[in-house]
Amino acid sequence: MSSAMPNHKTTQNNAAQNAAARPKGFSIDLKTWGPFVALVALALLGVLINPAFLGLDNLSNMLTRSAFIGIIAIGATFVITAGGLDLSVGAMAAFIAGVMIILMNSLVEQFGAGITTILLGVGASLLLGLCAGFINGIVTTKGKIEAFIVTLGTMGIYRSLVTYLADGGTLTLDWAVRDIYRPVYYGSFLGITIPVWVFFFVAVIGYILLNYTRFGRYCFAIGSNEKVAEYSAIHVDRVKTLTYMLQGVCVALATIIYVPRLGSASGATGVLWELEAIAAVIIGGTMLKGGHGRIWGTVVGAIMLTMIGNILNLTDAISNYLNGTVQGIIIIVAVYLQRASWRKTGT
Amino acid sequence: MPSIKTAVAALATTTALGLSGAVVAQEYTIGVSIPAATHGWTGGVNYHAEEAKKRLEALYPDIEITISTAGTAGEQANDLEDLVSLRNIDALVVLPFESGPLTDPVRRVKDSGVFVTVVDRGLTEEGIEDLYVAGNNHELGRVSGEYIRERLDGAGDIVVLRGIPTVIDDERVQGFQEAIEGSEVNVLDMQHANWNRDDGFEVMQDFLARFDKIDAVWAQDDDIALGVIEAVRQADREDELFIVGGAGMKDIIKRVMDGDELVPVDVLYPPGMIATAMDLTVQHFVSNGPVTGEYILGSPLITQENAEQYYFPDSPF
Numbered sequence: 311m312s313s314a315m316p317n318h319k320t321t322q323n324n325a326a327q328n329a330a331a332r333p334k335g336f337s338i339d340l341k342t343w344g345p346f347v348a349l350v351a352l353a354l355l356g357v358l359i360n361p362a363f364l365g366l367d368n369l370s371n372m373l374t375r376s377a378f379i380g381i382i383a384i385g386a387t388f389v390i391t392a393g394g395l396d397l398s399v400g401a402m403a404a405f406i407a408g409v410m411i412i413l414m415n416s417l418v419e420q421f422g423a424g425i426t427t428i429l430l431g432v433g434a435s436l437l438l439g440l441c442a443g444f445i446n447g448i449v450t451t452k453g454k455i456e457a458f459i460v461t462l463g464t465m466g467i468y469r470s471l472v473t474y475l476a477d478g479g480t481l482t483l484d485w486a487v488r489d490i491y492r493p494v495y496y497g498s499f500l501g502i503t504i505p506v507w508v509f510f511f512v513a514v515i516g517y518i519l520l521n522y523t524r525f526g527r528y529c530f531a532i533g534s535n536e537k538v539a540e541y542s543a544i545h546v547d548r549v550k551t552l553t554y555m556l557q558g559v560c561v562a563l564a565t566i567i568y569v570p571r572l573g574s575a576s577g578a579t580g581v582l583w584e585l586e587a588i589a590a591v592i593i594g595g596t597m598l599k600g601g602h603g604r605i606w607g608t609v610v611g612a613i614m615l616t617m618i619g620n621i622l623n624l625t626d627a628i629s630n631y632l633n634g635t636v637q638g639i640i641i642i643v644a645v646y647l648q649r650a651s652w653r654k655t656g657t
Numbered sequence: 658m659p660s661i662k663t664a665v666a667a668l669a670t671t672t673a674l675g676l677s678g679a680v681v682a683q684e685y686t687i688g689v690s691i692p693a694a695t696h697g698w699t700g701g702v703n704y705h706a707e708e709a710k711k712r713l714e715a716l717y718p719d720i721e722i723t724i725s726t727a728g729t730a731g732e733q734a735n736d737l738e739d740l741v742s743l744r745n746i747d748a749l750v751v752l753p754f755e756s757g758p759l760t761d762p763v764r765r766v767k768d769s770g771v772f773v774t775v776v777d778r779g780l781t782e783e784g785i786e787d788l789y790v791a792g793n794n795h796e797l798g799r800v801s802g803e804y805i806r807e808r809l810d811g812a813g814d815i816v817v818l819r820g821i822p823t824v825i826d827d828e829r830v831q832g833f834q835e836a837i838e839g840s841e842v843n844v845l846d847m848q849h850a851n852w853n854r855d856d857g858f859e860v861m862q863d864f865l866a867r868f869d870k871i872d873a874v875w876a877q878d879d880d881i882a883l884g885v886i887e888a889v890r891q892a893d894r895e896d897e898l899f900i901v902g903g904a905g906m907k908d909i910i911k912r913v914m915d916g917d918e919l920v921p922v923d924v925l926y927p928p929g930m931i932a933t934a935m936d937l938t939v940q941h942f943v944s945n946g947p948v949t950g951e952y953i954l955g956s957p958l959i960t961q962e963n964a965e966q967y968y969f970p971d972s973p974f
Contacts, residue, residue, distance in 0.1 A: 360867065367892070368866040375859060478694020478703050479973025480880075482908065496891055572854050572887055577695040578880075579855070623863035626846045631822050633849070 345594050345610040348644045352617055360624040370503060372620050373613065374495070377505035378403075378564045380612035382583060383590035384516040384605060385560030388553040389457075390591055391520065391603030393533040396446060396554060397461040399561050400583030401468035406438045406565045407575035408472040411481045423486030431569075435562045442468070443558020447551030465584065473577035483573035495570040505567045509609075512563060517605040519556075529553060533600025590615055593644050614644065684719035685942050688740035689750045690733055691931060693726040694973070696852070697880050698904055701928030701974030702752060709932035713939050720939055730754040734762040741769055748772040748938050752931060756781050756824075772941055776934045778825075788941070790934035790952045792926045797956040798829035798877075800924050801901050802836025804958055805873050808899070808921075812841035813872035816864045818850040818857055818881050829877055829903075845871065850881045857884025865892045873899055879906035879923065886919060895919050904928075905959065905967050906974055914964040923959040925967060928974055930954055 356363035363369075382399050389396050414431040421427045446464055450457045475481065483491070497504050520526040528549045531539040540546050569575070592598055593614055594607025618640055622633050689710070694700040703726065710722040723744050727733035733754045740746050749771050753759040760780040767773045767785050775786040805815060817833070820826040830847070837844075845868050850856040857876060864871065865888060874889075876882040882902030889895055895918075902909050903924045912920045933954065941948045959967050 362867045365866055368863070371862045371866065375862075473693075473695055476700070477973040478700025480697055480700075480908075572858060572884060574854065574883070576697060576854075577700075578697075578853050619859065620863055623848055623860055624867055626848075630819070630847070630849050 342595070342604075344647050345607045345614070345644070348593075348647065349610050349614050349617070352614060352621070352640070356617065356621045356624065359621060359627070363621065363624055368620070368624075370498075370506075372616055373509075374503045374505045375620075376613045376616035377509040378568055379583060379586045379590055379615060380509045380609055381512050381560050381564040381567075382557075383587040383594075383608045383612050384512050385557035386587045386591050387516065387594070387596055387603045387605055387608045388520065388529055389557050390588070390596055390598060391533045391600060392529040392550055392553045393536060393600030394450065394457040394550060394553060395461065395588070395598075396557050397458065397584045398442070398446060398464040398468060399557065399587055400580035400585075401465045401472070402439070402442050402558070402561050402580075403565050403568065403583060404472045404575055404577070404579035404581075405468035405475075406435050406442075406562055407569050407579055408475045408481050409438060410435050410565065410569055411483045411573075411575055412475060414487050415484045418484050418487060423484060423490060425490070427487055428491050432566050435566050436559060439558035439560075439562025439565070440555055441558070442561070443555035444551065446558070447554030450554070451547035451550050469577065472575060472579065476576050478577070480574050480576040483569065488570065488573040491570040491573075493570075495567055508563060508567055512560065513605055513609050520603055520605055525549065525552065529603065530601060533602070535601075586615055587612075589641055593641060614640075685747045686721045686723065686744055687748045687750065687935070687938055688744055688746035689722060689724045689931070689935060690736050690740065691724065691726055691752045692733070692754050693728045695728065697906060697974045698852075698926075698928050701906075701972055702931050704969075704972045704974065705929045705932045706935070709935045713935060717939060717943060720942070722935070727754060730758040733759060737762045737766050741766055741771065746771055748774065748941065750774045750776060750931070750934050750938050752776040752934075753778045753780065760785070772938065774934050774938045776931055787949045788934070788937060788952065789950075790930055790937060790954070792930055792954050793956050794825050794828035794926070795832040797903050797924050797926050798832025798834075799836045800956050800958050801829075801875055801877070801903060802833040804922055804924075805875060805901060806837050806840050806842055809842060809872055814843050814845050814868065814870055815873040815875060816845050816861075816868065816871055817847040817875045818860055818877060818885065819847055820849065820852040820878055820881075822849060826877075833875060833877075850876070850878075850884070852878045852880055854880050854884040857881035858888050859884075861885040861888035862891070865889070865894060871898050873901065876900055876902045878902060879904045879909040882909060882920065889919065903956075904974075907969060907972060910959060910964050910968045913959055913961055914968060916961050921960075923964075923967075925955075925957050925959055927954065927967075928972075929969075 386396060410431045413434050414427050417427040417430055446461055449455060449460045494504055499507060520529065528544050531542065531544060532546055532549055536546055590611035591608050593611035594604050596603045596607065618637050622628065622636060628636060689706055691702055691706055692699045694703040706724050710724060713720060714722055723740065725736040725740065727736050740749065749766050751763060753775065756778050760782050763773060763780060764785050773786045774788040774790060776790050777792060779789065780786065819830060846864065848860045850860045857880065861884060874885055876885050879902040882900050885900055889898065900920050901922060901924065902920065904926045905923060909920060909923050913923050937948050937952060
């Protein structure tokens with residue numbers, strides 16, 4: 311445990327310093343660059359399998375798709391860095407999407423199918439995300455219940471709530487509202503789609519928050535050793551609750567750009583997103599036991615996960631039944647590469 | 658957990674006792690065990706089961722129907738035990754979550770002397786059920802294939818979005834392939850979209866990126882079809898192709914009714930089959946004719962002309 315503290319300090323240094331400190335002249339710091347190397351390798355594989363991979367449309371589709379998991383995973387980076395875990399994010403996204411749709415549909419009568427209706431829906435989404443995160447946080451910290459159990463519980467609650475709201479079927483957004491809301495997913499600015507912009511800005515803010523603020527340093531400290539953090543006069547419960555609230559807001563943001571894509575929500579929305587988000591975080595170099603987080607790694611991890619699915623869709627060389635196997639192997643190898651370099655350098 | 662269960666069980670028993678004391682004793686109790694409404698089609702099953710219960714109980718005062726829903730195969734096995742021990746059912750209508758794990762629990766119900774109707778997914782062992790009511794997955798594939806073949810005049814490039822890798826999916830694809838065999842209809846690729854909108858959207862996006870010319874899409878399922886429609890719209894390629902879904906979701910049937918060029922037809926795999934099964938099971942007690950055997954529903958092609966009779970605007974599916 312205590313070895314994680316100095317470990318986190320090296321993380322703060324940049325790669326160049328790391329390399330300079332080492333006697334070897336030529337070596338790549340796989341800890342930092344591992345995810346990027348894996349991403350490039352995967353992209354090369356994609357091009358080899360099908361040249362259509364590099365098509366502008368395909369790249370744009372892929373990045374846009376990865377935005378949902380990516381934004382959620384950035385929130386998850388904070389939670390995991392602070393030693394927590396949130397399994398409820400997929401169900402939470404489905405629930406928020408459901409409430410948003412019901413709300414906007416009912417607001418049409420009063421405000422018409424316009425910007426006001428959509429802004430109210432968006433506002434409700436953010437509020438719900440904040441509240442849901444607060445509940446996860448407060449029950450975990452004040453209730454002293456394992457995050458795994460708390461969020462497993464809320465996962466079941468949100469999942470069944472959305473099924474209940476949808477009457478077991480699907481909630482569909484009013485067509486008129488949908489037409490106005492649609493550009494939030496399909497529209498683009500400077501040739502880059504809106505979801506990718508949102509993803510990018512969330513990542514930049516997340517990066518600053520995690521690496522250059524007191525809150526970020528507290529997250530590292532708590533994840534490394536909660537007891538020590540408490541003795542260092544850090545308000546552990548408050549910081550941890552804040553990470554869950556941040557996660558909730560990220561889920562809300564992802565939902566806001568998800569809803570206009572298909573204009574619907576059902577019990578099948580967001581299934582397994584929690585695992586994808588956690589996988590993205592871990593592939594990116596964050597440690598599951600906490601104390602060590604990387605935002606850009608998470609971004610790369612989320613893109614990689616989407617890319618694997620995309621590449622598999624671009625080829626019929628591998629039996630469809632084996633898609634899960636390929637995905638699993640790539641994830642494990644990507645993480646192993648980073649861990650292997652860890653052992654060698656022996657921090 | 659056990660304490661809650663016992664509480665619920667106690668409550669159920671006392672309610673049942675209280676009712677039987679106050680009202681005239683029910684002559685037949687029919688238990689209906691179905692998967693919980695966690696996805697579109699099962700949502701439709703739940704709706705039609707509730708509607709059938711209302712209708713049948715009003716029609717036959719001496720029939721009582723109990724519906725229980727389960728989220729997993731294990732839960733459903735528990736439900737079956739409870740139906741026998743707590744409700745003392747005379748007949749069971751069961752839509753098994755999965756065939757394999759539920760074969761034995763259903764056999765045990767049968768062994769206790771209950772009339773058993775199995776719906777949609779068969780058991781892995783023959784001869785357990787008295788009555789089998791099901792849709793026809795093979796025919797759903799065949800009808801879809803024949804329509805696409807005819808509409809394309811026997812030649813063209815198509816893509817296929819499959820469901821979750823299961824026997825149902827295999828049967829549908831097999832029927833489809835038989836229907837297009839010998840024609841110039843060329844399947845560019847098949848990928849699993851897991852009967853899910855989001856997956857349908859993503860898989861179709863990738864198909865569109867990969868193939869410059871697609872004449873038709875067999876989405877096999879209406880949830881997938883809705884995702885496909887969005888992907889096609891985004892790529893601005895509505896004019897070059899048409900989409901064939903399946904099941905009979907109200908949104909898709911509405912499009913067919915309205916003459917949507919992109920979705921000209923649908924192929925039925927009705928969630929209402931649960932109502933058919935309940936009807937037939939009741940007939941076992943009230944009619945003077947035999948009702949055992951197999952009852953396989955057709956998978957008719959839904960076109961603009963006949964769409965109205967398959968349209969249930971109040972159903973969640």
